[in-house]
Amino acid sequence: MRYDFEEGKVRQFLKRRKAKRAAVQLPSGLRPQLSQIIRVFEEAGVKPVIMAGSCYGACDLADMEAKRLGCDVLVHYGHADMGVPTRLPTLYIEARVEDSPLGAVEQALPELKFRRVGLLTTVQHIGHINEVANFLRSRGIQPVIGKPGQRVKYPGQLLGCDFGCTRSIASRVDGFLYVGTGEFHAIGVALATGKEVVVVNPISGGLKTIASDPKDFLRKRRAMISRAAAGERFGVVVSTKPGQARFRLAAELVRRLRAKGREVYLAAVDEVDPIRFADFRFDALVCAACPRIPIDDCERFEQPILTPFEVTVALGDAPFRPYRLDEVRESDF
Numbered sequence: 178m179r180y181d182f183e184e185g186k187v188r189q190f191l192k193r194r195k196a197k198r199a200a201v202q203l204p205s206g207l208r209p210q211l212s213q214i215i216r217v218f219e220e221a222g223v224k225p226v227i228m229a230g231s232c233y234g235a236c237d238l239a240d241m242e243a244k245r246l247g248c249d250v251l252v253h254y255g256h257a258d259m260g261v262p263t264r265l266p267t268l269y270i271e272a273r274v275e276d277s278p279l280g281a282v283e284q285a286l287p288e289l290k291f292r293r294v295g296l297l298t299t300v301q302h303i304g305h306i307n308e309v310a311n312f313l314r315s316r317g318i319q320p321v322i323g324k325p326g327q328r329v330k331y332p333g334q335l336l337g338c339d340f341g342c343t344r345s346i347a348s349r350v351d352g353f354l355y356v357g358t359g360e361f362h363a364i365g366v367a368l369a370t371g372k373e374v375v376v377v378n379p380i381s382g383g384l385k386t387i388a389s390d391p392k393d394f395l396r397k398r399r400a401m402i403s404r405a406a407a408g409e410r411f412g413v414v415v416s417t418k419p420g421q422a423r424f425r426l427a428a429e430l431v432r433r434l435r436a437k438g439r440e441v442y443l444a445a446v447d448e449v450d451p452i453r454f455a456d457f458r459f460d461a462l463v464c465a466a467c468p469r470i471p472i473d474d475c476e477r478f479e480q481p482i483l484t485p486f487e488v489t490v491a492l493g494d495a496p497f498r499p500y501r502l503d504e505v506r507e508s509d510f
């Protein structure tokens with residue numbers, strides 16, 4: 178896999194900021210490329226400090242920690258700027274994948290039964306979205322690319338906490354093509370739009386179709402809600418990561434649970450990890466941090482962990498259907 182690490186841009190940024198010590202944040206997928214990434218800092222005579230904590234998204238800026246370490250700047254790799262306020266001059270290097278996904282998309286063509294298809298991808302492959310659109314057009318399929326949602330930067334870009342670009346085009350397409358890895362995003366698109374999603378993995382070439390009504394997923398979430406609804410003692414969890422600190426949302430969830438007679442506590446943590454909650458004896462957790470945690474990580478927790486929407490279902494304030502995944506909004510902060 179070849180990435181564009183935009184070395185010229187990094188060099189200019191370090192020079193313009195007269196940086197002496199630079200904090201460098203890398204998501205786990207880019208950490209094996211460390212020596213290649215760091216070269217530009219060393220060549221510029223700038224001391225790099227690898228921030229080896231988590232780097233889940235542009236929501237997860239290590240600006241405070243970097244400042245405490247005396248860094249002049251922060252260079253954050255692998256994600257697009259989502260407008261999170263930062264206390265240090267920060268450069269985002271998206272690390273786009275240079276390899277074209279067209280081969281994988283071509284293999285998926287027999288599965289693409291749609292006449293008009295919504296085209297979606299992550300920032301890593303966004304540089305190829307027009308190439309994929311032209312390819313589909315050449316095969317008689319009309320591609321539609323949605324406007325970016327609140328947290329994303331580019332048309333057609335998806336984030337696990339923002340499906341905005343799917344809703345803007347849902348009524349104009351028969352289904353979606355998602356070029357990316359994992360199932361989480363595709364399930365979110367199916368739930369947000371009620372349309373089928375064909376997933377093409379541009380790295381492995383794998384192919385999968387997510388039904389417009391992902392039944393297995395919904396069955397598991399219903400069971401999770403029932404387990405939590407029987408609980409008395411709740412922990413509402415908010416993260417201290419700047420783009421996940423949804424304090425206003427958390428406070429509202431505490432209010433709702435308390436109004437229904439539950440014992441409830443607001444707990445703040447950097448990393449929403451099961452070990453942090455082991456001694457509190459919560460019967461259930463509610464995640465007001467990253468929306469992916471209660472879905473992707475639920476099996477790691479001993480107690481049920483709900484999304485904000487699922488709490489309203491557990492309390493009898495909303496029906497289970499239509500089910501919606503959690504998304505981050507400005508009003509949550």
Ligand code: SF4
Nearest residue numbers: 233234236337338467
């Ligand atoms: S909140 Fe979660 S889904 Fe959204 S950018 Fe951060 S890590 Fe990704």
